[in-house]
Structures are given as C-alpha cells and as structure tokens.
Amino acid sequence: MTARRGGGPTMQDVGRLAQVSAMTVSRVLKDDPGVSEATRERVFAAVDRLGYRRNQTARSLRLGGSGMIGLVVTNLANPFYSRLALGVQEVATEYGFRMLLSNSDEQADREPGLIDGLIDHQVEGLIVVPSGSRQQHLAAAMRHVPVVLAARPPAGLETDCVLVEDFHGARGATACLLAEGHTRIAFLGNPPALYTGAERLRGFWAAHEEAGIEPENALIRQGLVDAATAEAATLDLLRGSAGPTALFCTNNRISQGAIRALYKTGTTLPLAGFDDFDLSDVLGLPLTLVSYDADEIGRQAARLLLDRLGLQDGDPPAPRRVTVPTRILRHGIA
Structure with a gap:
C-alpha cells in the first residue's frame, strides 16, 4: 500500500x-459493528465513486492494534515542533489513529527512556526528531515498531525520513545578502553536531564560494542553543572592532536573540535566517527568511509511517527520504 502523497482522495x-465524519469512515473501513447499515452503504458508495483505496487503507489501520502512534520532538516550546506535531496529528486523525507526544528537550540521554515508554504504551509506530547522532536506541526500537525520522536523517539506521532543504535554503538566503554587497556576514548557528547546523553552515559557505568571497572565521559562532545564547553572541560580534555588516541565523530562536541584540545596541543590520516567525513582516528590519511548511514535514512523516503499518505481506520498500522545499521571504527591503 502506498500512502497518499497529495493526489488521491482522502478519508x-x-x-x-457520504455526509459523515472521517472518523465514521474509519469505523466503516474497520468493520465496526456499531455503524448502521445505511451509513455503511453510503460510505462504501462514496469509496467506490471516488476510487478511494479502501482495502489498503483498512489494512493500514492494523486491526486489533492500539490505534496509537508516538511522536518524539526535541523542543515543544519551539513553534517549528508544534507545527510538525499538528501535521502528524492531522494525518493520524484522518486514518483513525491517536498520537502520543513526548518532548526530549534536546537531551540525548533522555530520549531512549521516552522511546521505551511509548513502546510500553503499545504504540504501533514512532516518528522521532533525534536529539543527537547516537541512534542505537532507535535501532532497538525498530525491532518492535516501524520508526520514521523527521527533520534530521538516520545515522547508521535503515529507515524512512523527512527533511527540509537545509543546504539549499541557507545557500539561497546567504546569496541574497552577498548580492547586496555584504562581504562580512556573521554566521550564528546551532550546535555543529546537529544535522541542521552542519547543513546550514555548508549552504552558507557554498554561497560565499560561488560569489568568490572567503567567509571570515572570526564572524562564525556555533553551538547556540536558544535566544539568550544567540543574543550574547550577537552582542559580542557587534562590539568587536571589525563587526559584521549582515547576519545569518540558522533558526527562529537564534534570529530572535540576534534581533534583540540589534535592538539593545540601536543597530540596524540586514538579517537572513531560517524559519519565518510571527510579526517578522512588521518589525521594520531588513529580513531575508527561509520559509517552509513545518506542518507538511509532520504530514509526510505520518504518511510514511502509516505506509509501513499497512504492509502485511511482501518485501518492504527500501528506506525513503522525502524533502520538503523551502522558499525565500523578504521583509523590509526596498
């Protein structure tokens, strides 16, 4: 069975x-005896008319299972992960599943316990945003349930994942600053051990190479974990004798910390970075933001997982990698 990728009819x-809820459709496909015959006939008539793949979908619901899938994110306070969770929940609900959510708080040593707890609650599959590069505990979990990774790729695992165009987004946003004549662009990044941090630095560097400009190592700050550390790093850069003429930030929290530092020092510099955020278009700052649909990351991850759950026979497909595209938004730029 192949999960819907956006072209076919949905539940x-x-x-x-059929003039019923999606949950009622799910109950009909699971042969729930509590559904009336008249409703059942309407649903099956709608299934036939739309060409909905009812047999495969019914299989994907894994009759007799718990009807739950688990999601582990690294920082629920970050709007990115909240949107990702909403995308997972949207698809899970469409197919009659419930979602159990856990937050690792970027603590790699906490993640294995969260995974074990979800498996103990008999989830039928897991979607995980890994908090580190050590993923042996995920390999152990895959002996019990299918696992799909989101936002960060597998390391030593053979499993599906959904990623963002991190490299291309960073290269494109940096190229915008370089095209405006900036040759001293500061890089404010999350820990380099994280896939997103490494890929976005790679894109930043590639844009410089394509422009024939050497990035200045003195303007590169990595290992920033929140708005506070980003603010401190930005203040340090601004107080230097040869400060930057523009900033690149690798996520929304780092951008917010950098903007606060600019405000405190009364400085206006062009800023480029990943993740759009609320009120970015009314701040009056020259912003170049890499935007993407965080909900779609969750939706795609959930579809990959439900696809795995629907495989009752035959050889499973090779691990799949889905990439969510990015686009550049520009605010406050004439």
Missing part, C-alpha cells in the same frame, strides 16, 4: 460525499 473526501 475526509469520502466523509464529505
């Missing part, structure tokens, strides 16, 4: 045509 489409 919600069937429900609208």
Whole structure:
C-alpha cells in the first residue's frame, strides 16, 4: 500500500460525499459493528465513486492494534515542533489513529527512556526528531515498531525520513545578502553536531564560494542553543572592532536573540535566517527568511509511517527520504 502523497482522495473526501465524519469512515473501513447499515452503504458508495483505496487503507489501520502512534520532538516550546506535531496529528486523525507526544528537550540521554515508554504504551509506530547522532536506541526500537525520522536523517539506521532543504535554503538566503554587497556576514548557528547546523553552515559557505568571497572565521559562532545564547553572541560580534555588516541565523530562536541584540545596541543590520516567525513582516528590519511548511514535514512523516503499518505481506520498500522545499521571504527591503 502506498500512502497518499497529495493526489488521491482522502478519508475526509469520502466523509464529505457520504455526509459523515472521517472518523465514521474509519469505523466503516474497520468493520465496526456499531455503524448502521445505511451509513455503511453510503460510505462504501462514496469509496467506490471516488476510487478511494479502501482495502489498503483498512489494512493500514492494523486491526486489533492500539490505534496509537508516538511522536518524539526535541523542543515543544519551539513553534517549528508544534507545527510538525499538528501535521502528524492531522494525518493520524484522518486514518483513525491517536498520537502520543513526548518532548526530549534536546537531551540525548533522555530520549531512549521516552522511546521505551511509548513502546510500553503499545504504540504501533514512532516518528522521532533525534536529539543527537547516537541512534542505537532507535535501532532497538525498530525491532518492535516501524520508526520514521523527521527533520534530521538516520545515522547508521535503515529507515524512512523527512527533511527540509537545509543546504539549499541557507545557500539561497546567504546569496541574497552577498548580492547586496555584504562581504562580512556573521554566521550564528546551532550546535555543529546537529544535522541542521552542519547543513546550514555548508549552504552558507557554498554561497560565499560561488560569489568568490572567503567567509571570515572570526564572524562564525556555533553551538547556540536558544535566544539568550544567540543574543550574547550577537552582542559580542557587534562590539568587536571589525563587526559584521549582515547576519545569518540558522533558526527562529537564534534570529530572535540576534534581533534583540540589534535592538539593545540601536543597530540596524540586514538579517537572513531560517524559519519565518510571527510579526517578522512588521518589525521594520531588513529580513531575508527561509520559509517552509513545518506542518507538511509532520504530514509526510505520518504518511510514511502509516505506509509501513499497512504492509502485511511482501518485501518492504527500501528506506525513503522525502524533502520538503523551502522558499525565500523578504521583509523590509526596498
């Protein structure tokens, strides 16, 4: 069975045509005896009319299972992970599943316990944003349930994942600053051990190489974990004798810390970075932001997981990698 990738009818489409909820469609496909015969007939008529793949979907619901999938994110306070979770929940609900959510708080030593706890609660599959590069505990979990990774790739694992165009997004945003004549661009990044931090630095560096400009190592700050550390790093750069003429930030929290530092020092510099954020278009600052659909990362991860759950026979497909595209937004730039 292949999960819907955006082209075919959904369970919600069937429900609208049959004038029932998506949950009722799910109950019909699971042969729930509590559904009336008249409702059952309407649902199956809608399934046939729309060409909805009812047999495969019914298999994907894994009759007799718990009907739950687990999601582990690294920082629920970050709006990115909240949106990702909403995307997972949207698809899980569409297919009659419930979602159990855990937050590792970027603590790699905490993640194995969260994974074990979700498996103990009999989740049928897991979607995980890994908090580090050591993923042996995920290999152990895969002996019990399918696992899909989101936002960060597998390390030594053979499993599906959903990623963002980190390299291309960073290269594109940096290129915008370089095209405006900036040759002293500061890089404010999260820990280099994280895939996103490494890929976004690689994109930043590639844009410089393509422009024939050497980035200044003295303007590169890595290992920033929140707005406070980003603010401190930015203040340090601004107080230097040869400060930057523009900033590149690798995520929304780092951008917010950098903006606070600019405000405190009364400085206006162009800033480029990953993640759009609320009120970015009304700050009056020259901003170049790499935007993408965080909900879609969750939706794609959930579809990959439900696809795995629907495989009852035959050889499973090779691990798949889905990439969510980025786009450049520009605010406060004439």
